[in-house]
Each structure stands twice: as structure tokens, then as C-alpha cells.
Amino acid sequence: MSIKTFSDKNKGHVDHGKKVKKNWKVLVIDDDPTIVNTLESYLKFKKEYEVLKAFNAYEGLAIIEQVPSVDLVFVDINMPGMNGIELVKKLKTKDRTIVCAIITGQPSMDIIIEAMRSGASDFLSKPFKFDQFQVAVQRMIKERSILLENEFLTEEVKIKRTLEQMNLKLEKKIREQTILFSISETLSKTRNTADMYQTLVELGAKLLDARQAVLWIKSEDSKFLELVASIGPFDAKYEKIDISSSSHPAVKVVKEGIPIISSGKGQRQRVTDSYLLVPFRIREELIGVLGITGPYPQGTSGEEALFLLHILSERASLTVENLLLYDSLFMNLHATLRALVRSLEAKDPYTKLHSERVTEYALTIARQMKCNDEEMESLTFAGHLHDIGKIGIRDQILMKPGKLTDEEYEIIKTHPVIGAEIVGHLGLLKTETAIIRHHHERWDGRGYPDGLRKRDIPKLSRILAVADTFDAITSRRPYRDAKTVEFAVNEIDRNSGSQFDPDVVMAFLQSYKTFPQIN
Numbered sequence: 001m002s003i004k005t006f007s008d009k010n011k012g013h014v015d016h017g018k019k020v021k022k023n024w025k026v027l028v029i030d031d032d033p034t035i036v037n038t039l040e041s042y043l044k045f046k047k048e049y050e051v052l053k054a055f056n057a058y059e060g061l062a063i064i065e066q067v068p069s070v071d072l073v074f075v076d077i078n079m080p081g082m083n084g085i086e087l088v089k090k091l092k093t094k095d096r097t098i099v100c101a102i103i104t105g106q107p108s109m110d111i112i113i114e115a116m117r118s119g120a121s122d123f124l125s126k127p128f129k130f131d132q133f134q135v136a137v138q139r140m141i142k143e144r145s146i147l148l149e150n151e152f153l154t155e156e157v158k159i160k161r162t163l164e165q166m167n168l169k170l171e172k173k174i175r176e177q178t179i180l181f182s183i184s185e186t187l188s189k190t191r192n193t194a195d196m197y198q199t200l201v202e203l204g205a206k207l208l209d210a211r212q213a214v215l216w217i218k219s220e221d222s223k224f225l226e227l228v229a230s231i232g233p234f235d236a237k238y239e240k241i242d243i244s245s246s247s248h249p250a251v252k253v254v255k256e257g258i259p260i261i262s263s264g265k266g267q268r269q270r271v272t273d274s275y276l277l278v279p280f281r282i283r284e285e286l287i288g289v290l291g292i293t294g295p296y297p298q299g300t301s302g303e304e305a306l307f308l309l310h311i312l313s314e315r316a317s318l319t320v321e322n323l324l325l326y327d328s329l330f331m332n333l334h335a336t337l338r339a340l341v342r343s344l345e346a347k348d349p350y351t352k353l354h355s356e357r358v359t360e361y362a363l364t365i366a367r368q369m370k371c372n373d374e375e376m377e378s379l380t381f382a383g384h385l386h387d388i389g390k391i392g393i394r395d396q397i398l399m400k401p402g403k404l405t406d407e408e409y410e411i412i413k414t415h416p417v418i419g420a421e422i423v424g425h426l427g428l429l430k431t432e433t434a435i436i437r438h439h440h441e442r443w444d445g446r447g448y449p450d451g452l453r454k455r456d457i458p459k460l461s462r463i464l465a466v467a468d469t470f471d472a473i474t475s476r477r478p479y480r481d482a483k484t485v486e487f488a489v490n491e492i493d494r495n496s497g498s499q500f501d502p503d504v505v506m507a508f509l510q511s512y513k514t515f516p517q518i519n
Contacts, residue, residue, distance in 0.1 A: 024141060025069060027052040029060040029087070030076040030103065039074065042130055043137075057082035064091060070098060072140050074124070077104040077111065085111075085118045092119035097147040099140040197229035200290065204309060205231050208276075210292040215280065216241065216250060217288040225250055225289060232293070250289040253277045257286055259310070278309050354471060359383030361467035361515055362460075368507040369463070379460050382435035386464060389419025389436070413448045416440050431460070439464040444498045454501075462501040466492060466508050469500075485512075 026049050028039045036053050043049040052067060054060040056079050064070055073091060077084040088100045102115040105126040115123055121143055122136050146162060197215050205213040212232030216225035225241040225248075227234075241248050249260050259278040280288040290309065362383050366376055390398060393415055397408045404412065420437035424430075438452060438461040445453035473488035483491075489512060496505035
């Protein structure tokens with residue numbers, strides 16, 4: 001960034017390097033009137049700002065031309081015609097002393113770096129709080145003041161020093177935002193607390209180039225610190241630390257709630273590995289300790305390492321809290337839905353525990369097909385609830401002892417759709433909803449409700465279809481006795497390639513003898 005001689009219109013803001021009190025002119029540019037009006041109201045309430053408004057980049061340029069001495073510009077990145085980054089480039093070409101900030105609803109490191117290179121001094125990610133906005137305003141005012149004061153400086157060394165400081169701040173800002181973005185992006189991909197804990201230590205080691213990273217969590221009775229994740233060499237004797245008697249520094253972190261930084265020198269200045277331990281909190285409650293061991297990256301101070309690890313711990317704690325809350329809500333909801341299915345099956349002694357058995361059969365087939373953990377979880381959930389749609393079918397039809405009429409059969413065929421709607425309206429995963437909707441589709445396209453064919457049918461639905469049919473054949477019904485396992489196996493094998501996916505049938509034939517209910 002370089003500073004040029006500024007136009008006469010900026011004179012009067014400063015008095016040969018002395019800061020003069022003034023009302024700062026702030027231009028807010030956004031095609032969303034709500035944001036513009038909200039920021040205007042907030043700044044006017046402070047009574048030290050004059051607010052100018054524009055709803056696109058061209059209006060903003062016109063205001064800059066007409067109104068002398070605009071100090072700060074907040075501009076949305078996505079606007080029709082000209083985007084915020086293009087506008088900042090034009091503004092900085094006209095007057096390098098105008099301080100600009102980019103507002104974006106979809107932050108990414110590419111956008112951040114491009115915005116900074118265009119001349120933006122800061123950026124705000126939607127949604128943001130007023131205190132974040134106020135901090136940005138104050139920071140930009142300081143930068144604007146420095147630029148205006150430097151207008152009258154003639155000594156190149158002073159100008160160079162100011163620019164170097166600004167570049168250092170810019171580089172630090174970019175580095176910090178790169179780290180924050182990397183942390184947020186990585187943590188957002190985790191689906192359970194165990195993965196989260198392991199991801200946390202891996203990020204800690206990566207951020208600080210550490211040879212070891214560990215995470216302890218307090219036991220339920222708060223008597224021990226228990227190792228839940230680690231990377232690098234680790235002494236097994238510290239997998240469980242007695243909080244009441246151990247002299248391990250992690251215990252001090254738990255008791256005092258403050259981080260510990262080791263400089264890497266022991267007694268008599270003997271050089272040892274440096275280490276850093278920070279509290280790991282959820283909702284201000286200390287639940288564990290995050291630690292790293294090893295030399296910090298070249299040029300990284302202990303304080304900077306502490307800052308980075310604190311950011312990591314803070315972001316991870318929010319993710320863990322959300323995961324725990326989601327797990328609790330999900331388990332309660334799942335238990336409620338399973339109770340509904342069991343009450344439905346209990347009405348008819350012939351279908352009692354049908355869903356439990358079908359789920360077990362389906363999981364056995366899925367393991368034979370080497371389904372991954374995520375697929376197994378989805379199949380478990382959908383298997384228990386695959387017939388929940390029968391709640392919407394009259395008991396007279398469900399428990400009819402004789403053959404169903406064509407009309408009654410058409411009603412029965414609606415239960416996958418009803419089940420998918422029940423689960424879908426609860427905001428659960430699309431995968432599970434699809435399994436429930438399509439577990440009566442056929443490989444040849446003659447199934448229901450959508451007549452899907454072959455691999456258009458979700459794989460887990462194809463697995464569930466075989467398991468469901470096996471249990472239906474081997475279970476007693478009001479209108480017939482249960483068939484033998486051998487009969488069911490032959491029937492499924494006979495319909496391979498017509499009713500069922502041949503690959504699923506092959507896995508079934510290889511694994512059905514291990515079904516727990518038939519042993």
C-alpha cells in the first residue's frame with residue numbers, strides 16, 4: 001500500500017498532525033435496505049457520525065463525487081452491476097485515504113484475500129453483532145486518522161514506517177482469518193464428539209507444528225482427567241490422571257482455570273520440550289484440557305501460540321456443544337418414534353418386533369456389503385422406522401385376517417409416503433427419509449410409490465427391501481402360517497434381478513445364516 005498526496009478536499013480534517021474532533025462521515029452501501037437502515041440508525045444514535053446511504057455501487061460513487069471528505073465506507077460484496085471489491089478498487093484509486101470495509105454473507109479465504117488486496121481494511125461476515133460493527137468502525141477511524149495526519153508528512157522514513165506497520169497488521173489479519181476459516185471449515189465436517197475430539201488434537205498439532213497434541217476430558221464424577229484423543233508419542237501412564245493427587249500440570253489448569261506455557265527450559269536452564277496447556281470449556285464450564293508439546297513454528301511466540309490454541313479450543317467447544325445438543329434431541333426423537341412403531345406393532349401379535357428384526361437383518365447384509373459407518377447409522381435409524389407410515393392406515397385394513405381388496409391394497413401402498421413425510425417434516429436427514437420412502441421399490445421398476453428402477457433406488461432401500469421380505473415370509477400372518485427359512489431364501493433368490501438387486505441378494509445369501517433370530 002502506498003500513500004500519495006491527497007486532494008485539497010481532505011484538508012481541514014487535521015491541523016499539521018494534530019487530531020481534530022469531528023463528525024465522521026460514513027457511507028453505507030448495500031442492496032438490502034434493512035441492513036442500510038439498521039446501520040444508519042445505530043450510527044446516528046452514537047451522535048458522532050454523519051451517515052450517507054446508497055443501495056448500489058453506482059449510487060455510492062455518485063455520493064463520493066458530490067460529498068466532500070467521506071471517511072469510512074461499508075460496502076456489500078454482492079450487488080447488481082458492480083460488486084463491492086470492484087467498488088473499493090475505484091474508491092482507493094480516487095482517494096487512498098478513504099477507509100473501506102467489505103460486508104459479505106459467504107466468507108471464504110479467496111474473498112478475504114482479494115478484498116484485502118483491493119484496498120479494503122476490514123471485512124464483516126453476515127450476520128454480525130453491533131459490538132463487532134462498532135469495533136470495526138473504531139479501528140477504521142484510527143486508520144483514517146493516521147492517513148490524514150500523514151498527509152502533511154514529508155519525511156519518507158515516517159511514511160515508510162507507517163506503511164510497514166499497516167502491512168504487518170494486514171498480513172496478521174489475513175493469517176488470523178486464514179486460520180479461523182481453516183478451523184471452522186474442518187470442524188463443520190465432524191458428525192460426532194469422538195471425531196470432533198480427534199479433529200481438535202490434529203488441528204492443534206498442525207497449527208503449531210507440534211510433535212504431540214492431547215485432549216483430556218473430566219470424568220463424570222470429576223475425579224479424573226481421561227484421555228479422549230491424542231496424536232504423536234504419548235506416555236500411557238497419563239491416559240488417566242487423578243485430579244486430587246497428581247502433580248501433572250494439566251491438573252493445575254483444571255483447578256485454576258488458566259493456561260500454562262512452558263518455555264522449554266527446565267531446572268538449571270536444561271533445554272526441554274516446550275508445552276502449552278489450555279482449558280477446554282463448554283458454556284463457561286471447564287470440562288477438560290487441551291495440550292500441545294514440541295517446538296513452536298519459527299517466528300511464533302508462546303503468546304501467539306496461546307492465542308491460536310485458544311481460538312481452536314473456543315471454536316471446537318461451540319461445535320461440541322452443538323453436537324451434544326443435537327445428539328440429545330436426536331436420541332429423544334428417535335426413541336419417541338420407535339415407541340410409536342412398537343405401539344403400532346403391539347396391536348397385531350403377528351407383527352410384534354417386526355422392525356427390530358428387519359433392522360438386524362438389514363445391518364447384517366450391509367456389513368457383508370462393506371457399508372461404511374455413516375451408512376450403517378442411517379440404516380439403523382430407517383430400519384426401526386420403515387413402517388411408521390402405517391400409523392396413517394386404518395386398523396381394519398392393517399389387521400384384516402383375509403385377503404385385501406384392490407382398494408385396500410392401494411391404501412396399504414401409501415404407508416412409505418406417509419412414513420417419509422412424518423420423518424421429513426421433523427427435519428431429519430434426507431438419506432433416512434429416502435430409505436423409508438423407497439423400501440418397497442422393485443429392481444424391475446414395478447414397485448411403489450415411485451416406480452424407481454435398479455440403481456435409481458437408494459442402495460440402503462434395496463438392502464432393507466430384502467430384509468423386510470425375509471421377515472415377512474418367515475413370520476406368521478393372520479391369513480397363513482410362517483414359512484421356513486429355506487423357503488424364504490429360495491423365494492428371494494428366485495426374484496433376484498426382478499424384485500431385488502442381485503448384489504444385495506448375493507450378500508444376503510452369504511450372510512443370512514448369521515441372522516441372530518434364526519440361530
